Amino acid sequence: MRHFSEVYALMRRRNKKQYALLSGCCFFSVLLITAYVCMMRAPTILNVLPEGGDSRKQVMMIFTLAVIGCAVFTTYASGLFFRQKSRETGVFLALGATRAQVRGELYRELGVISLGSCAAGALLGGPLAWVLWQVFRLCVVDTEEMRLVFDPNAYVLSLAFSAFVIAMMFFLGSRSVKRTNIIDIVQESHKSEPIRDVPRWYGPVGIGLLALGGFLGYMSSVFFISILHWYPPEGLTAVFYVPALIGLYMILLHTVVNGWNGKKKLYKDLIATSQMRFQGRQTVRNMLVMTLLIAGAYFGSFYTPMLGTGSMIEYDTRPVDYVYNFRADQDIPLEEEVLALAEEYGVTVTDFAAVPMLRLAVDGEDHIEEEGPMGTTWRAEYKEVLSTELFLSASGYEALTGEHVDLAGGEIRGVVDTEGSKLGFAPDKSLVTNYLTGEQLPVTSLEPLRYDSLFGRYVMNDADFAALGAGLTEEWRETQVCFNVENCEETYDFAKALFNEIVDHSTIEVAQFDGWDPVVRDQYLAEEGAYFLDRENCAEYGFTVIDYAQRDSSAFRMDWQYMPAFRILDRMDFVKTMAVFLILFVFVAVVCFAAVFVIAYTRCMTIALTNRKVYDDLRHLGASNAYLRRSIRGQVKRVFLVPALAGTGLIYAFYVMIMYFNGSPAGITPSEAAGLLANLAVVAAVSALIYGVYRLTLAQVCRALDIRR
Amino acid sequence: MMLTVENLCKSYQVGKTSYEVLKGVSLQVGKGEFVAVMGPSGSGKTTLLNCISCYIPADSGSIRLGKTELARLGEDALAEVRNKQLGFVFQDFLLLDGLTVRQNILLPAIIGGVVSGMTEQRADQLCEVFGIAGIRDKYPAEISGGEKQRTAVARALINHPLLILADEPTGNLDSKSTRAVIRSFEQAKQALEATIFMVTHDSYAASFCDRVVILRDGVVWKVLEKGATERETFQDQLLDAVREMGRE
Numbered sequence: 001m002r003h004f005s006e007v008y009a010l011m012r013r014r015n016k017k018q019y020a021l022l023s024g025c026c027f028f029s030v031l032l033i034t035a036y037v038c039m040m041r042a043p044t045i046l047n048v049l050p051e052g053g054d055s056r057k058q059v060m061m062i063f064t065l066a067v068i069g070c071a072v073f074t075t076y077a078s079g080l081f082f083r084q085k086s087r088e089t090g091v092f093l094a095l096g097a098t099r100a101q102v103r104g105e106l107y108r109e110l111g112v113i114s115l116g117s118c119a120a121g122a123l124l125g126g127p128l129a130w131v132l133w134q135v136f137r138l139c140v141v142d143t144e145e146m147r148l149v150f151d152p153n154a155y156v157l158s159l160a161f162s163a164f165v166i167a168m169m170f171f172l173g174s175r176s177v178k179r180t181n182i183i184d185i186v187q188e189s190h191k192s193e194p195i196r197d198v199p200r201w202y203g204p205v206g207i208g209l210l211a212l213g214g215f216l217g218y219m220s221s222v223f224f225i226s227i228l229h230w231y232p233p234e235g236l237t238a239v240f241y242v243p244a245l246i247g248l249y250m251i252l253l254h255t256v257v258n259g260w261n262g263k264k265k266l267y268k269d270l271i272a273t274s275q276m277r278f279q280g281r282q283t284v285r286n287m288l289v290m291t292l293l294i295a296g297a298y299f300g301s302f303y304t305p306m307l308g309t310g311s312m313i314e315y316d317t318r319p320v321d322y323v324y325n326f327r328a329d330q331d332i333p334l335e336e337e338v339l340a341l342a343e344e345y346g347v348t349v350t351d352f353a354a355v356p357m358l359r360l361a362v363d364g365e366d367h368i369e370e371e372g373p374m375g376t377t378w379r380a381e382y383k384e385v386l387s388t389e390l391f392l393s394a395s396g397y398e399a400l401t402g403e404h405v406d407l408a409g410g411e412i413r414g415v416v417d418t419e420g421s422k423l424g425f426a427p428d429k430s431l432v433t434n435y436l437t438g439e440q441l442p443v444t445s446l447e448p449l450r451y452d453s454l455f456g457r458y459v460m461n462d463a464d465f466a467a468l469g470a471g472l473t474e475e476w477r478e479t480q481v482c483f484n485v486e487n488c489e490e491t492y493d494f495a496k497a498l499f500n501e502i503v504d505h506s507t508i509e510v511a512q513f514d515g516w517d518p519v520v521r522d523q524y525l526a527e528e529g530a531y532f533l534d535r536e537n538c539a540e541y542g543f544t545v546i547d548y549a550q551r552d553s554s555a556f557r558m559d560w561q562y563m564p565a566f567r568i569l570d571r572m573d574f575v576k577t578m579a580v581f582l583i584l585f586v587f588v589a590v591v592c593f594a595a596v597f598v599i600a601y602t603r604c605m606t607i608a609l610t611n612r613k614v615y616d617d618l619r620h621l622g623a624s625n626a627y628l629r630r631s632i633r634g635q636v637k638r639v640f641l642v643p644a645l646a647g648t649g650l651i652y653a654f655y656v657m658i659m660y661f662n663g664s665p666a667g668i669t670p671s672e673a674a675g676l677l678a679n680l681a682v683v684a685a686v687s688a689l690i691y692g693v694y695r696l697t698l699a700q701v702c703r704a705l706d707i708r709r
Numbered sequence: 710m711m712l713t714v715e716n717l718c719k720s721y722q723v724g725k726t727s728y729e730v731l732k733g734v735s736l737q738v739g740k741g742e743f744v745a746v747m748g749p750s751g752s753g754k755t756t757l758l759n760c761i762s763c764y765i766p767a768d769s770g771s772i773r774l775g776k777t778e779l780a781r782l783g784e785d786a787l788a789e790v791r792n793k794q795l796g797f798v799f800q801d802f803l804l805l806d807g808l809t810v811r812q813n814i815l816l817p818a819i820i821g822g823v824v825s826g827m828t829e830q831r832a833d834q835l836c837e838v839f840g841i842a843g844i845r846d847k848y849p850a851e852i853s854g855g856e857k858q859r860t861a862v863a864r865a866l867i868n869h870p871l872l873i874l875a876d877e878p879t880g881n882l883d884s885k886s887t888r889a890v891i892r893s894f895e896q897a898k899q900a901l902e903a904t905i906f907m908v909t910h911d912s913y914a915a916s917f918c919d920r921v922v923i924l925r926d927g928v929v930w931k932v933l934e935k936g937a938t939e940r941e942t943f944q945d946q947l948l949d950a951v952r953e954m955g956r957e
Contacts, residue, residue, distance in 0.1 A: 002824035007808070007816065014807025091803050094764065095864075096792020097820040098785050182764045 008105045025077035026117035029070035032591045034125020034158035041154035065296040069595030080602040082176040114169045118162035198257040206250030213244025231376040252287045286603045287643045294647025297592030300585040305678035313671040315571045320482040323453045324564035329474035345494035352483040355396030358469045359476045361385045363431035391458045393465035400482045407461040414448040415457045419669040437471035495569040511546040512561045608704040628707045640694040711904045712738040717770035730756045732927035743905045745915040748924035754908040792821045796865030798875035802857045804849040811845040814863045835863035839893045855886025862893045875907040879914045916944035
């Protein structure tokens, strides 16, 4: 061994675990980001996440979180690497190596590690995404729309992230060599991080700020839009979450520095508490990042059980097995054809009912948007003819539901679901109009009826129905069909066949996005020359273009205005319909939790490195292995437990708040409660995983400090 | 003179408070001399050594190695001085765990880029001189504290330095290992004509030196010459001086 580079190579072989950890982190982060980007940018995914739509925004937001998570954990892993390497660098410099000499070797080494691991991550990211996707298709669900096609442009983002990783490693490496004071470098691994005294009120005030910030952040947009009639610029509402962030920081600071036990366990926890206090600043920052990532990961993880449980309950509580409606000008299968098809599939149809509906214009408040110096504001303007709704006659409603409804002339009742939710539906109308003849009927809205399968419809008495229907053409008339089947669970093939029949018999005129409204359309055409929900404009405005060829796609099933509601079809195809969302959110959770584990591990190893002398001294003072183990466990536990508790509690409380306020009236519905319970199961599973990683890390830390059982 | 320190001042800033550690230290070390610096904690011993090693910059004053004014040197030239003209023995040894004893000894030569067969022979010779030939292929984790320190001394000598700087070289050692280290310094002085500048608080170790400089509160308080005095007597003189300092 005669050359400096040979010394470096020897040290590398000797410290291969440190190199493996750093390379592994870089590789893992680039791999995850590449796989995520490949998936996110794949035309397959983009097709189901419309441009400008909420779901795409949500996926982008979580992707940003994942990038931050990966960036943070690679930075921490690099920091730990250079910290561990600092002693070696210090010895070289102390013995007369020039900085250029050390830097040269370090750069060569970093070049190999960073380029190698990033290239491997980027190269394998695509195949990983593909393999995961195929496994998902094989094990869970496979549909035509799930054929994964990659967009080569996805690699641009992957390369950008790799460039960040490489630049960050070189920057940190260069900085570690650049330290002017060799003494600092030699002693860096023993450097403590002092912290200012933290008053005890930080804890309770932090909790208050956290709750306040969460509430303000969530409610601010409601306040701006509903009370001030002002659409705030994007990002403004995020400012209202700032107190929550400050509160969280204060809570973590209080937990690390003061603890919540007061002076009860002062002597029992003395070493752990004191050591944490002196490494407080960095530890609290780590904990904050971990808390946010855990919250983000749970946000992704909760989506699936919440949606799944809610949907399953909704399917189960539907009062009718098969429900569909169609425009009167469409040649859609009716009783005769349905019964024939049922016979073909050996299905027994019961309670078949098909009743006419009218599409009538209703009055209401329109929100007129105006551009001004403050941005976009809106004002409410009453319109006698605002939009259309579907009306049933009282006898028709009774034929469908078996429920007799007594209505006098001029009285109407909206239909809400059995949980009484009025979300997206304002049943109080005072004027109903035949849009073609101009015939108007002032009405009184009575207490809404409750029937899940007819949510959003209105009921009026038979005489009003006949009078207002006079003169309406077929485009303004619809048929509502409801029926049950025997052994519903075994009628999937029939359901699928009937669904295909309905789609096959629907013409292009009714290939409309849910919410398409002929009255609103006329108003838009008159005022702006184009209607955003017309087929030709949907893509431009970020709405799904309904395509009968894509009838099994999630977009079609969620967005087609005449999508039938067949209990068995919806239940069996749920996973298929939501597959794209499920896999994306699962992926996000994996990325975020991986970041959390790496940060926690690196932080705990840093603590071990920093405390080595303290533990040697304690051993000299006669501390047993059991005592040392208990003491280091106190610190490692805090690094894991505090962010896990804070992140989990935070996001769960936030979710409960969203569930509580998102309904109308506010409250938790049974399906939401079931979803929240399902999420508790997720929390339990993830907590078990966190505990496993905590035990592994504790074992590593004990090994690093030579603490035996 | 091998080493000349003149009016050296150094202070540390901790928060808003400035602590003056060296308040105008002056001393000289001649070629082949074995000099110790003693003093109570906080007297500035290690700071003086770190300034001479150029690990930390002095606020004012001058340090000359031979005729070279160290403060005027650039970073690369300083590195060369550290590598070629100075040898270091640290309190914590600072051996690299991933290198064997022999590789650790060779390290300064490797850094200097001058490893020849001669250098390797010298490393082996140093192992023989300091009684560590039997462990030369072992790693630091496998040897005792005394052996580590002797390895560190051998490493300090590999490049024929003009001056060896030792920071509490016996601080972490038992009496047997302390004797072994002091013996290795004496061997270095006699067999290799090394000049040694050692910081210590151990009067036993200092009693082997030709001269002992006692620092107090950042200034040279007293200089004791050993001359022809017996080692034990010289150690008593050192202890008396320490006691006297404590009384003042």
